[in-house]
Amino acid sequence: MRMDQLWQLAVTWYGARLEPVSRRPAANEMREIFARLGLHDAFWDPQADTFQ
Amino acid sequence: MGFDTAVKLAIYTSTADSGRIPSIKAVAQRVHASTDEVAQAYARLRASRLLLLERDGTTIRMAPPFSGVPTQHRVVVGGIEYFANCAWDALGISAALHRPGTVHSRCEQSHEPLDLSVALTGPEPSTWLFHCLVPAAKWWDDLVFT
Numbered sequence: 001m002r003m004d005q006l007w008q009l010a011v012t013w014y015g016a017r018l019e020p021v022s023r024r025p026a027a028n029e030m031r032e033i034f035a036r037l038g039l040h041d042a043f044w045d046p047q048a049d050t051f052q
Numbered sequence: 053m054g055f056d057t058a059v060k061l062a063i064y065t066s067t068a069d070s071g072r073i074p075s076i077k078a079v080a081q082r083v084h085a086s087t088d089e090v091a092q093a094y095a096r097l098r099a100s101r102l103l104l105l106e107r108d109g110t111t112i113r114m115a116p117p118f119s120g121v122p123t124q125h126r127v128v129v130g131g132i133e134y135f136a137n138c139a140w141d142a143l144g145i146s147a148a149l150h151r152p153g154t155v156h157s158r159c160e161q162s163h164e165p166l167d168l169s170v171a172l173t174g175p176e177p178s179t180w181l182f183h184c185l186v187p188a189a190k191w192w193d194d195l196v197f198t
Binding site for chain 2: 008013014034043
């Protein structure tokens, strides 16, 4: 992953982390976040059972 | 504001101010509660995957993007040194603090030292690549390894 992609990920993931309402993204939100960066495969699916 | 949120903010505010994740005693003082009550909040925050705790349940190993122990990923923001858990979290510290910073790390393949300036709009252009070894579904099986 390039640094510009990683920055987008960092901002999405942690941009509100110091605010009261912040929380970790849910599984479906994680899939959407990764998909926006072009990461669609099972490796980036937090609920994938491919890697048991 | 709920108790767990107050505890979470106490952890993150203290870490942002000092660069170091506070002890449970310091957090308890900050939220005017006992360490037992804070430990219970820690367990709930761990269940929400907002904290990673040491085995004692009272020491914070990770309050992502911040690390509770020194790591190879140092980030300097506003003259304060922070430790990040990984390269993702190294950028996450500037993102969380909404301040520019400098990442000091290394390439895991060549061990070459790496320094990267991060502006409010993102890192300077570079040829660095982030490599994630563990699939997302397994990250929290062993987050330190991940």
